[in-house]
Amino acid sequence: MIRVCEKQISAEEAIKMIQMGDRVLVGGFGICGTPFTLIDTITESDNARELTIISNNLGEAGKGLGKLLTSKQIKKAVGSYFTTNRDAVKAWNNGELEIELIPQGSLAEAIRAGGAGIAGFYTKTGVGSKLAEGKEVRVFDGEEYLFVKGIKANVALIKADKADTMGNLVYSKTARNFNPMMATAADYVIAEVDEIVEVGTLDPEQIVTPHAYVDAVVLNDRYEKIGGEYIERSR
Template sequence: MSIPQKVVSFKEAEQLFRDGMTIMFGGFMGAGTPAGLVRALLANGANNLTMIGNDTAFPESGVGPLIVNKRVRKLIVSHIGTNPETGRQMLANEIEVQLVPQGTLIEQIRCGGAGLGGVLTPTGVGTIVEEGKTKLTFDGVEYLVERPLRADIAIIKAKKADRIGNLVYERAARNFNPLIALAADLVIAEVDELVETGEIDPDVVITPGALVDKIVLAGRN
């Protein structure tokens, strides 16, 4: 049996991005966002991107640099408050921003990766979040129907991978990463440490290697 070679250089990973793609990213205020892959995306020059993730972090961290360099056409996120450039572009109509409650966003991504047609959530009922959405009532409780989200590429940050792509995360850097690994056609993981297959205890694997297509080693070219 041949094992596909998943470990690639940043230069090779860079070639995978295209104009107009939808990209999911891990991270919360930059913790758990793959900084090397964000740099690769910048270097590639891809434009008119749709980015889906929790927040736009700060101008110099997370996906912030992609906003500052105007590579993003549309954002689907829960928070933009720590990156003033996102707010400026939004108010100037230079970028489309869909603000989604964080718990709803992660469930939409989970649905996208789990073969589900959507999820019913009480979050957002009675607010502007419900505008244009189907509402259902069960047992006297109103729910919004929230549809699944998927992406062309998911960019993940993990602490450690083995060669078949089993991933282990570090502390609060896990956040969206295990969920986006299910919801994209191509999954690229940037890791701090690469070990031989079999060296990670199967009990501690969070993201199964079968979900990961490419691995890049942080700090290497």
């Protein structure tokens, strides 16, 4: 039985919050924990273009954010690992995509800092590399540290396993990845979920993202989870 969440809206209505040129946080590691339904819906929109996507990677060719890349709606990608998607490498080589690389741990901490209202932090990671070019380096206790600015965005698209009817979220194993941090670091947070349950059904100890962080909930109605993999339903 499908419950109705007080914050539930359609994917089409949700992505209207994304405007031309917005910075958008998108959950996922590879394609694990990726909000497929929301991404697919964006590719059908005329408004959400020239986007800066902040995510660990750009999905895979034709999957997840790979679809958004193919539809040429991404202007810039900020993340750690783009070579799993040959289309991303090709777009960068052709000058069609700007890429800003940031080490994975620094990316996670920058998003956490942005959500916590922290301007930035210093880390030894990246010191002396090309990633440090043009960035502030300071010396603490005789060692160099690189300044990394906290990350915030206009909108966050996250993927959770379940929401209750208030919008509290639980995640499924490694599909949790960057999603909880991203839920704290955007002006508007849209959570895609596979199931909505009644308040009181979820174990409070398992709730990772409280409803106060979630502005909208979208029920995944395009993909079916089979053997741990999301398969697009025929439409």
